[in-house]
Amino acid sequence: MRMTRMAAVVAATMVAAGPALADSLHFPMLNYRTGPFAPNGIAFADGYQDYLTLLNERDGGIGGVPIRFTECETAYNTERGVECYQSIRGDNPLIIQPLSTGITYQIIPRATQDGIPVHSMGYGRTSAVNGEVFNWVFNYPATYWDGASVIINHLLAENDGSLAGKKIALVYHNSAYGREPIPTLNRLSEELGFEFLALGVDSPGQEQRSQWLQIRRERPDYVLMWGWGVMNPTAIQEAANIRFPMNNFYGVWWSGSEQDVMPVGDGAHGYRSLAMHGTGTDYPIYADIQNYVIEPGLYAGTGDEVGTVLYSRGLYAAMLATEAARTAQEIHGTPNITAAMMRDGMASLEMTEERMAALGLPGFGPEFSVSCQNHGGSGAAMIQEWDANTGTWNLITDWIDSDREMIMEMVMEDSLAYAAENDIEPQCLERSGG
Amino acid sequence: MPDTLLFAMEAAVNGLAAGVMYALVALGFVLIFKASGIFNFSQGVMALFAALTLVGLQTGQIPFSHLINAIFGTRLHHFGFTLPTVVAIIGTVAVMVAFAWLVERYIFRHLVNQEPIILFMATIGLAYFLEGLGDIMWGAEVKRMDVGIPQGMSETVDDLTFAWFGYGFFVDTLEIWAAVIAGLLVIGLVIFSQYTKQGRALRAVADDHQAALSVGISLRFIWVLVWSLAGIVALVAGIMWGAKSGVQFSLSLIALKALPVLILGGFTSIPGAIVGGLIIGVGEKLFDFFMQPIVGSATENWFAYMLALVFLLFRPQGLFGEKIIERV
Numbered sequence: 016m017r018m019t020r021m022a023a024v025v026a027a028t029m030v031a032a033g034p035a036l037a038d039s040l041h042f043p044m045l046n047y048r049t050g051p052f053a054p055n056g057i058a059f060a061d062g063y064q065d066y067l068t069l070l071n072e073r074d075g076g077i078g079g080v081p082i083r084f085t086e087c088e089t090a091y092n093t094e095r096g097v098e099c100y101q102s103i104r105g106d107n108p109l110i111i112q113p114l115s116t117g118i119t120y121q122i123i124p125r126a127t128q129d130g131i132p133v134h135s136m137g138y139g140r141t142s143a144v145n146g147e148v149f150n151w152v153f154n155y156p157a158t159y160w161d162g163a164s165v166i167i168n169h170l171l172a173e174n175d176g177s178l179a180g181k182k183i184a185l186v187y188h189n190s191a192y193g194r195e196p197i198p199t200l201n202r203l204s205e206e207l208g209f210e211f212l213a214l215g216v217d218s219p220g221q222e223q224r225s226q227w228l229q230i231r232r233e234r235p236d237y238v239l240m241w242g243w244g245v246m247n248p249t250a251i252q253e254a255a256n257i258r259f260p261m262n263n264f265y266g267v268w269w270s271g272s273e274q275d276v277m278p279v280g281d282g283a284h285g286y287r288s289l290a291m292h293g294t295g296t297d298y299p300i301y302a303d304i305q306n307y308v309i310e311p312g313l314y315a316g317t318g319d320e321v322g323t324v325l326y327s328r329g330l331y332a333a334m335l336a337t338e339a340a341r342t343a344q345e346i347h348g349t350p351n352i353t354a355a356m357m358r359d360g361m362a363s364l365e366m367t368e369e370r371m372a373a374l375g376l377p378g379f380g381p382e383f384s385v386s387c388q389n390h391g392g393s394g395a396a397m398i399q400e401w402d403a404n405t406g407t408w409n410l411i412t413d414w415i416d417s418d419r420e421m422i423m424e425m426v427m428e429d430s431l432a433y434a435a436e437n438d439i440e441p442q443c444l445e446r447s448g449g
Numbered sequence: 450m451p452d453t454l455l456f457a458m459e460a461a462v463n464g465l466a467a468g469v470m471y472a473l474v475a476l477g478f479v480l481i482f483k484a485s486g487i488f489n490f491s492q493g494v495m496a497l498f499a500a501l502t503l504v505g506l507q508t509g510q511i512p513f514s515h516l517i518n519a520i521f522g523t524r525l526h527h528f529g530f531t532l533p534t535v536v537a538i539i540g541t542v543a544v545m546v547a548f549a550w551l552v553e554r555y556i557f558r559h560l561v562n563q564e565p566i567i568l569f570m571a572t573i574g575l576a577y578f579l580e581g582l583g584d585i586m587w588g589a590e591v592k593r594m595d596v597g598i599p600q601g602m603s604e605t606v607d608d609l610t611f612a613w614f615g616y617g618f619f620v621d622t623l624e625i626w627a628a629v630i631a632g633l634l635v636i637g638l639v640i641f642s643q644y645t646k647q648g649r650a651l652r653a654v655a656d657d658h659q660a661a662l663s664v665g666i667s668l669r670f671i672w673v674l675v676w677s678l679a680g681i682v683a684l685v686a687g688i689m690w691g692a693k694s695g696v697q698f699s700l701s702l703i704a705l706k707a708l709p710v711l712i713l714g715g716f717t718s719i720p721g722a723i724v725g726g727l728i729i730g731v732g733e734k735l736f737d738f739f740m741q742p743i744v745g746s747a748t749e750n751w752f753a754y755m756l757a758l759v760f761l762l763f764r765p766q767g768l769f770g771e772k773i774i775e776r777v
């Protein structure tokens with residue numbers, strides 16, 4: 016009798032526990048809403064969470080399965096990011112988006128071991144484009160090396176196809192992130208004949224006078240910036256102080272948000288940056304966000320970041336993640352997917368204009384498809400320019416392609432060296448058996 | 450004159466200007482350490498909090514609006530009016546004085562006669578509390594600091610140096626103003642400490658707090674006074690650094706710039722904070738200028754702490770600090 020009762024309890028527990036695991040899709044968020052980089056982290060986190068909330072409220076999740084999202088605070092600190100990963104990995108996460116290049120580097124070997132896909136969208140290790148070496152890591156739609164190449168291609172177009180004799184300076188955050196574009200720019204300077212000057216800035220970047228005095232002395236034709244947090248507005252202010260022409264100052268996509276230009280006021284007018292997606296609320300999806308998320312009071316944070324650049328980036332990251340989940344559901348014919356199935360979805364993701372339009376985001380991101388050989392998307396980006404009078408970013412170009420042939424050469428070189436160091440046999444991963 | 454010398458002179462002048470900005474932060478540390486022996490870890494966060502409060506008052510932001518909205522489902526953000534800069538500054542000073550009173554009343558009154566390390570740990574806790582309070586009270590978004598101080602290249606310095614050397618030096622007008630304000634601040638502090646009753650009481654406590662107590666000076670009043678003064682210095686530093694980089698949470702990290710200045714100038718000397726700031730500022734700019742081609746850029750933090758380390762080896766009390774002699 017006692018055994019029968021115990022068996023019943025066990026059976027009831029299993030019934031109760033079973034659906035709890037299967038009936039939700041876990042999308043963890045490694046956010047930073049505190050610390051010196053919080054202003055940037057909050058906007059991204061809000062956009063990401065609002066998109067997931069929209070899918071839950073409007074569609075009942077993905078393929079009928081509700082989305083469960085959890086937050087872990089990293090404060091943009093690598094050690095805390097790794098701790099977050101350790102706390103999440105046992106909770107059936109479908110995807111990890113570290114939101115930090117430093118955290119990404121630390122998580123790559125762990126996530127590969129655990130079989131959890133990592134998406135570092137426009138950051139992280141560039142050579143993860145080679146999916147034969149980095150089976151579990153994706154960095155679509157573009158990488159830092161693409162970013163550097165896109166700016167140079169844009170400058171080539173502005174200079175009748177030649178940068179010979181020009182001088183280009185890079186002001187970079189003195190970290191793994193900031194140093195990422197240097198190999199690409201070194202190589203492009205050799206190929207295209209421009210002089211390249213790299214100027215590092217100590218973190219967090221509040222004091223940059225030496226670098227900008229040097230820029231004033233050297234008189235480069237263009238200045239590029241790979242900055243983050245307080246480094247960005249400080250650099251834009253310093254550029255305005257020395258009267259460097261803002262139209263010749265280009266930031267990467269992490270140096271092109273409202274947070275970077277607003278503190279500088281009119282001095283930032285004309286500053287340009289890369290854009291890997293559209294921005295603003297002129298997209299049909301915002302009507303649904305208003306109806307299903309904002310009006311019922313389900314918005315993340317304070318709700319005042321909607322439509323900003325970094326909110327849009329969080330929204331885009333969530334959209335790409337959920338589209339990969341949808342793809343995985345289609346591939347495997349089941350709505351209840353695992354992390355391994357999610358990886359298959361990411362490896363087969365196709366973002367077309369038709370699909371983005373259907374999602375209410377026409378023209379929001381580049382069209383691209385992911386393959387085993389290319390986890391990095393199309394590499395295309397646009398250029399946006401800040402209008403201080405209206406307080407808006409305006410896109411001034413269409414999608415500009417990067418020099419993918421050159422970048423793939425560099426990707427192969429770096430990724431194969433990584434494979435050799437880590438005893439990895441480059442090969443495509445078989446799809447999960449389900 | 451050779452170009453290299455001119456460029457080095459320009460770097461040195463800018464180093465002096467940067468040094469003043471560092472000294473503004475260091476002054477707050479010195480005031481509290483001199484009067485109470487507490488190394489105030491929260492000085493950088495006080496600068497952030499003061500700057501947040503000033504901008505919040507200027508722009509008519511409703512304090513704790515995010516919290517109120519989250520609890521009551523309201524959409525409050527601003528009162529609908531703005532305050533003149535002078536009124537906002539007076540309001541911020543009042544907030545910093547109230548903060549000083551609260552710190553004395555609820556923290557340090559209970560920690561009298563504790564070990565310095567305990568007091569230091571209390572200021573670490575205070576720093577984290579104040580940072581969180583600033584976030585909840587005013588929000589985490591980056592704000593623009595505009596108190597009417599001009600910013601950008603000084604035409605006067607450019608024209609003068611061009612007339613003298615044939616090369617116009619760059620100096621930021623904001624930093625010229627920072628130097629003037631720092632000078633006035635030091636003069637004000639000296640006048641206060643030399644010629645007022647409260648100032649003399651403060652010096653008495655700094656010299657020997659046991660003796661000061663025995664002649665009827667209230668230690669509690671002195672602590673409120675000195676934390677208020679440090680709050681005002683933090684406000685000045687917050688205005689200057691906020692105008693330079695925007696008011697955001699990394700503003701609290703300017704405290705890291707003050708540490709080598711304190712080691713160099715001494716923890717107990719106001720002139721030491723100024724001179725230490727100038728040495729660090731000029732040193733790091735010249736080091737970067739001459740060594741950048743060899744070792745690359747981004748050496749400023751490294752150089753400042755290396756110089757401080759060298760000073761520690763040869764003069765642990767700093768240039769102007771009091772030598773501590775303990776008799777057994």
